[in-house]
Amino acid sequence: QLQLQESGPGLVKPSETLSLTCTVSGGSISSNSDYWAWIRQPPEKGLEWIVSISYSGNTYYNPSLKSRVIISLDTSKNQFSLKLNSMTAADTAVYYCARLSKRDGSGYCLDYWGQGTQVTVSS
């Protein structure tokens, strides 16, 4: 059973850079058919997709966040990471990592999620 676990600071100061890591167990991030994604959820609001990356390096960004986002894979540790710079209070949210998979070979879906990590932006 695939498991994902987010890790990183719970508190970030305004203007600083958020760094989060997602550790994957029970499977490999080196799969050619999967993407690895970050999604966030502000308090009392809905889901917002941030970015997705494949093992081959194909990357797709939320246009509204693209200029501030860096995503990377570390296959030696079976992890992928998110960096989001110039943080503001509007970036306060629960951040989730997830796998984007084609399951039966049709469309992609987010089939495994981490438990989420709360990130608060405050001085």
Added chain:
Amino acid sequence: QSVLTQPPSVSAAPGQKVTISCSGSSSNIGNNYVSWYQQLPGTAPKLLIYDNNKRPSGIPDRFSGSKSGTSATLGITGLQTGDEADYYCGTWDSSLSGRVFGGGTKLTVL
């Protein structure tokens, strides 16, 4: 403002049936597969439906999905109090080159 439009809330009595709509456009729902996610209070979202109408193993057949044109629908029959959750639709948007979600629908089982 979400790209996909869902009703903010729906409600029904235990044992009844409810449907949740998800409306989009030709750049998203109209030409891509839709998935649905259930988010129980205080937990991470969970995949409920993928490829418009397929259920992952372990998801009861009380949950169903359908798609017609630029809209998708999640159906839940035999409602239980444990079904109270937020439900989200999601898909790919070809114009944005990114994944999009609906704003979420809060289901209350009265």
